[in-house]
Amino acid sequence: MRTDILIVEDEPDVRSSLADILRQAGYQVEEAGDGVEALAVLATHKVGAVLLDLRMPRCNGVEVVDALVDPPPIVVVSAHQLTDSDRARMGRKVVAVLKKPVPPAQLLDRLAAIVELTPEPRLPSAEAQ
Amino acid sequence: MRRASRVAPLTVVVAAVIAAASVAGFYSFKNSADQQERTLLESETSQAALYVGTVLSEVGSILDPLASVVSLTNGSPSAFTAHARTVGGGLLNLVLAERHGTTYQVQSAVGTRYSVGQTLSAAISATLARAGATLTPAPVRFNGKTTTALFALGPPLVPSGLAVFTEFSFSPFIATAVTAAKPFELLKAAVYGAPKANEANLLVATVPAGDLPLHSGEVMALSTVGNAKWAVVAEARSPLIGAFARQAQYIILGLGLFVALLVGATIEVLDRRQRYAARLVEERTADLRTTLSDLQTAQEALIRGERLTALGEMASVIGHELRNPLAAVTNALYLLRAKLGDPADPNLEKHLSMVERETAKASTLAEDLTAFVRPREPQKSAVELPGLVTEVVEATPAPANVVLEVETEPLSVQADRRQLAEVLTNLVANAYAAVNGGGTVRVATHRRGQEVEMSVEDTGPGIDADLSDRVFEPFFTTKHDGTGLGLAIVRRLVEANGGRVTLEDGLDDHGARVVVRLPVGVLESS
Ligand SMILES: Nc1ncnc2c1ncn2[C@@H]1O[C@H](COP(=O)(O)OP(=O)(O)OP(=O)(O)O)[C@@H](O)[C@H]1O
Ligand SMILES: [Mg+2]
Numbered sequence: 038m039r040t041d042i043l044i045v046e047d048e049p050d051v052r053s054s055l056a057d058i059l060r061q062a063g064y065q066v067e068e069a070g071d072g073v074e075a076l077a078v079l080a081t082h083k084v085g086a087v088l089l090d091l092r093m094p095r096c097n098g099v100e101v102v103d104a105l106v107d108p109p110p111i112v113v114v115s116a117h118q119l120t121d122s123d124r125a126r127m128g129r130k131v132v133a134v135l136k137k138p139v140p141p142a143q144l145l146d147r148l149a150a151i152v153e154l155t156p157e158p159r160l161p162s163a164e165a166q
Numbered sequence: 167m168r169r170a171s172r173v174a175p176l177t178v179v180v181a182a183v184i185a186a187a188s189v190a191g192f193y194s195f196k197n198s199a200d201q202q203e204r205t206l207l208e209s210e211t212s213q214a215a216l217y218v219g220t221v222l223s224e225v226g227s228i229l230d231p232l233a234s235v236v237s238l239t240n241g242s243p244s245a246f247t248a249h250a251r252t253v254g255g256g257l258l259n260l261v262l263a264e265r266h267g268t269t270y271q272v273q274s275a276v277g278t279r280y281s282v283g284q285t286l287s288a289a290i291s292a293t294l295a296r297a298g299a300t301l302t303p304a305p306v307r308f309n310g311k312t313t314t315a316l317f318a319l320g321p322p323l324v325p326s327g328l329a330v331f332t333e334f335s336f337s338p339f340i341a342t343a344v345t346a347a348k349p350f351e352l353l354k355a356a357v358y359g360a361p362k363a364n365e366a367n368l369l370v371a372t373v374p375a376g377d378l379p380l381h382s383g384e385v386m387a388l389s390t391v392g393n394a395k396w397a398v399v400a401e402a403r404s405p406l407i408g409a410f411a412r413q414a415q416y417i418i419l420g421l422g423l424f425v426a427l428l429v430g431a432t433i434e435v436l437d438r439r440q441r442y443a444a445r446l447v448e449e450r451t452a453d454l455r456t457t458l459s460d461l462q463t464a465q466e467a468l469i470r471g472e473r474l475t476a477l478g479e480m481a482s483v484i485g486h487e488l489r490n491p492l493a494a495v496t497n498a499l500y501l502l503r504a505k506l507g508d509p510a511d512p513n514l515e516k517h518l519s520m521v522e523r524e525t526a527k528a529s530t531l532a533e534d535l536t537a538f539v540r541p542r543e544p545q546k547s548a549v550e551l552p553g554l555v556t557e558v559v560e561a562t563p564a565p566a567n568v569v570l571e572v573e574t575e576p577l578s579v580q581a582d583r584r585q586l587a588e589v590l591t592n593l594v595a596n597a598y599a600a601v602n603g604g605g606t607v608r609v610a611t612h613r614r615g616q617e618v619e620m621s622v623e624d625t626g627p628g629i630d631a632d633l634s635d636r637v638f639e640p641f642f643t644t645k646h647d648g649t650g651l652g653l654a655i656v657r658r659l660v661e662a663n664g665g666r667v668t669l670e671d672g673l674d675d676h677g678a679r680v681v682v683r684l685p686v687g688v689l690e691s692s
Binding site: 048050051054055057058061116117118121136137138139140141142 | 485486487489490491492493494495496497498500501504525529532533536545
């Protein structure tokens with residue numbers, strides 16, 4: 038299976054509202070509530086990009102990145118400042134670090150540059166109905 | 167200071183001892199001088215007395231031949247008269263008297279005073295009765311104007327019952343005219359025709375009537391006149407032992423007091439020096455105490471700083487915890503807005519934009535709170551300043567009507583690049599806010615000795631001097647939408663990087679100028 042974007046976020050409200058926005062923008066979205074779930078999705082899907090929160094209950098964001106050998110582009114979206122050692126650890130696998138709360142328009146701009154939409158894009162207006 | 171001007175007790179004691187010693191010296195010298203003076207006066211007076219005795223005994227040489235004539239002629243009055251005329255020359259009263267009972271009668275006389283047959287007074291008769299072979303003076307009589315002296319000779323020089331005498335009167339003060347002669351040149355002297363100094367017996371004086379030496383402090387000597395003793399009383403006209411000897415005592419006193427003063431002053435100076443040293447020690451001790459209390463203050467400031475740090479950490483945690491709710495709200499708002507499109511109801515639109523605006527503010531606040539966390543250990547590297555400045559000013563665009571001037575020297579400092587960027591961003595943001603509505607902001611980097619100055623100045627209203635410390639406190643702000651964390655973060659980061667921040671006067675001398683000074687890193691040549 039393939040999907041455009043995987044949202045890894047432990048906070049359900051944040052996760053679902055973000056998923057709605059992305060779907061409305063035409064992306065295919067998968068959701069994961071922690072690092073373990075995220076790794077499961079990544080094992081079964083071909084993912085276009087990952088929106089990754091860092092602080093999560095089971096298996097945090099940095100560990101997820103560590104576990105991936107050749108991951109899709111990762112965008113870190115976190116309430117926390119990255120320490121320099123975190124940065125060094127994640128290295129090139131992370132393409133951007135965004136601070137919560139990210140204005141949705143800005144996030145969409147970033148993602149547009151990273152992810153190609155899937156072959157059968159749906160119009161945002163159609164999704165919104 | 168009152169304490170410094172007080173004379174030391176030691177000074178007083180030493181000066182007093184020396185002064186006392188010199189006063190004692192003065193008196194002992196004065197005593198010995200007085201003693202010497204008196205001895206001298208006594209010898210002078212004795213000499214004078216001897217002289218008087220000698221002179222008066224000459225009277226005997228007048229009377230002696232007359233007595234012989236009387237004896238040879240067995241009391242012939244005519245022979246006496248004839249002879250007396252040749253001796254006395256009519257100036258002296260020369261008398262031959264004969265006893266009749268208890269009184270004497272004049273037998274023969276030359277001079278104006280006595281006449282033959284005259285009965286002599288009891289006083290004179292008493293003298294004549296006592297008269298013998300040696301010259302016998304009657305007590306001299308002074309009536310206030312003239313002195314009368316009488317000298318007599320009696321048996322066995324003349325036949326028994328007879329006596330010869332001479333009497334003369336004169337002013338005792340005639341002598342004042344001739345006192346330049348020895349031995350009276352040095353003395354105020356008076357000779358009394360009696361063994362005691364009694365004005366009634368004044369014989370002769372070398373001073374005017376009112377100035378007779380009769381009083382204490384005078385020296386009396388007795389001179390032998392015939393068989394009588396007459397008093398010679400004298401005092402010195404001027405010190406006999408010489409001016410220097412007389413004044414030596416004063417010289418001693420003066421010198422002594424001077425030395426006392428000198429020694430006193432020396433001791434005082436030494437003492438003051440010592441007191442000065444003591445005061446110096448006191449001051450140093452006070453300085454030390456001040457330093458200690460400064461240290462204590464610094465320690466308290468540190469503790470306060472710790473408290474602020476704790477506060478900052480709490481703020482940071484709150485900031486974090488706000489982020490997720492804010493993210494959810496932001497997302498939901500976005501979805502709402504997308505669903506509503508451009509709502510026809512203006513009220514709905516008004517409320518929606520208010521929520522959006524306030525959510526944005528809350529997001530900024532959360533951002534600031536997060537930033538105010540205890541800084542990580544700075545990871546220093548050579549930070550090239552012109553590049554850093556460019557990066558920051560590009561990321562923080564100047565508002566309309568604000569002119570930005572950048573003036574950089576090719577310098578680098580050893581610092582944490584990201585922290586330095588945060589510092590500069592905060593300063594530039596403050597400057598833009600200050601000149602809001604138009605003005606100039608200048609960002610400059612310069613080298614000053616071993617330091618690099620990075621300054622951000624503006625033409626805004628400046629920062630009040632009494633606020634210059636408070637603006638660095640976290641949460642101090644004068645802006646309605648400020649958090650008051652900007653400068654607190656700036657100071658914390660700069661100090662963590664080994665530098666310091668100061669406020670100075672800015673452009674057009676009322677704006678603000680914030681200067682960050684850091685130790686110089688590698689100097690790059692352009
Ligand atoms: N360039 C300046 N000119 C005049 N006043 C200034 C300037 N910079 C700072 N201040 C004063 O110092 C106060 C504290 O500044 P600080 O940067 O710490 O907080 P803030 O700017 O008010 O809020 P924040 O930076 O957290 O958004 C400001 O509110 C302002 O009164
Ligand atoms: Mg500020």
